[in-house]
Amino acid sequence: MGRELLTGFRPRRDRLVCIDSDGCVFDTMELKHKECFCPAMIKHWGLQPVSKYARRAWEFENLYSKDRGQSRFITLYRSIELLKDWDEVKEYGFVFPDTQALGRWLSEAPVTSNQALEESDDPVLQRTLKWSLEVNERVADMVYGIPPFPNAREVVTALSSQADIIVVSATARDALMREWEENGLLDCVSLICSQDEGTKRECIQAVKDHYGPDRVLMIGDAPGDLQAAHDNGALFYPVRPGDEIGSWKEMRETYMGQFLDGNYRGESEDMLIRRFDRCLPLLPPWKEKE
Numbered sequence: 001m002g003r004e005l006l007t008g009f010r011p012r013r014d015r016l017v018c019i020d021s022d023g024c025v026f027d028t029m030e031l032k033h034k035e036c037f038c039p040a041m042i043k044h045w046g047l048q049p050v051s052k053y054a055r056r057a058w059e060f061e062n063l064y065s066k067d068r069g070q071s072r073f074i075t076l077y078r079s080i081e082l083l084k085d086w087d088e089v090k091e092y093g094f095v096f097p098d099t100q101a102l103g104r105w106l107s108e109a110p111v112t113s114n115q116a117l118e119e120s121d122d123p124v125l126q127r128t129l130k131w132s133l134e135v136n137e138r139v140a141d142m143v144y145g146i147p148p149f150p151n152a153r154e155v156v157t158a159l160s161s162q163a164d165i166i167v168v169s170a171t172a173r174d175a176l177m178r179e180w181e182e183n184g185l186l187d188c189v190s191l192i193c194s195q196d197e198g199t200k201r202e203c204i205q206a207v208k209d210h211y212g213p214d215r216v217l218m219i220g221d222a223p224g225d226l227q228a229a230h231d232n233g234a235l236f237y238p239v240r241p242g243d244e245i246g247s248w249k250e251m252r253e254t255y256m257g258q259f260l261d262g263n264y265r266g267e268s269e270d271m272l273i274r275r276f277d278r279c280l281p282l283l284p285p286w287k288e289k290e
Contacts, residue, residue: 006206009191015163016211018204018229020069020220024239025152026179028143028156029107033062036138041076045097045130053089057082062282068241068280069222071170071195072132073200077102086286097177098124113196114172121136139175148183149239150188151248155256160188162260166207167192168200168228200228208232214265219251223280226273238276 023029038058041047047054061067061079070078072123080099083089101124109116114136117129148156159165167190169176173194180186194201200218218229221239229236237255239247255272258264281288 005191006193006203009207011164011207011210011213012190013153013162013164014211015215016166016207016217017159017163018166018200018216018218018234019156019201019261020218020222020239021167021169021176021179021243023069023244024219024221024225025148025156025185026146026183027149027244028146028179029063030141031146032139033059035142037062037135040131040134040138041079044127044134047079047083047097050083050089052094053083053086054079056286057086057106057284064065064241064280064286066223066280066282069220069224071112072135073128075104076128076131077106082284084232088286097127101125102128111196111198113137114134115196136172136174139172140178143175144178144182146179148185148257149244149248151245151252153183153185155248155252156185156188158256159260160253163217166189166190168203169193170195170200173197181280200225201231204232204234206230208234215263217259217264223277226276235259235269237264237269237275238272240276240279242279 019025022032038055041058042051042054058079061075061082067075067078077099080096086097092258101122105125106112112133114129115133117125120126156165167176167180167189171194173192173196176192176194180189180192197203214235216234217237218225218234219237219239220226221241226236226238237251255264255268258268
């Protein structure tokens with residue numbers, strides 16, 4: 001697949017709705033991060049002596065902070081860095097695994113994906129690849145049968161009759177295809193963009209010019225989704241972490257109509273973004289106590 005998927009895209013309608021998947025349409029975030037991502041990190045990165053702290057760092061970074069929704073490779077690096085800077089963890093004298101090559105790769109690689117990692121023989125990047133592949137195995141084995149949040153199915157179905165729907169996610173393609181297909185929503189989607197097609201910003205950028213002003217909307221549950229939308233001049237509708245059901249209900253009853261009528265930009269979007277910004281902290285609770 002890769003970026004040729006984006007270059008070959010042709011619109012069918014005059015509006016575009018980009019939608020994140022994990023934690024936005026499907027209530028999969030807690031299960032994936034607590035049962036798949038974090039246990040694999042502890043195993044492959046030798047964090048067993050500080051596993052209690054590793055879990056809290058991973059869950060804050062990926063579920064409960066403004067970094068929520070970033071690429072798995074970025075949050076792996078940031079979670080370990082968060083651990084290194086935790087005063088209680090420093091008391092253990094724990095020797096952390098080397099992550100310098102991972103940091104360089106994140107800043108220099110044009111695409112961060114399993115395929116890109118396979119092209120390197122660096123031991124740190126090979127360790128990263130083994131972790132990522134095990135995450136995919138755990139997700140395939142563990143995560144299934146999870147329906148969309150209430151009202152999300154109705155919104156996606158209604159929008160698909162008047163707009164092109166593109167899934168824009170940092171999740172692996174196989175997982176995205178499986179989750180949308182098993183819930184009978186794949187036919188509503190024009191395109192699925194996974195971590196292999198690029199960042200969310202890059203994916204929106206590649207297709208936005210097919211549409212006119214105020215006709216591109218991103219629906220997401222993370223500050224990174226907001227940034228990707230506004231970097232491209234697109235509108236943003238936030239699904240608030242902790243109030244996903246209420247967010248989708250409001251979208252169905254009020255804001256979907258505003259977007260389709262061309263009346264969403266301005267007061268409505270600004271108010272919803274302010275509410276969204278209050279949902280997630282910047283600092284972890286152990287830092288706030290210092």
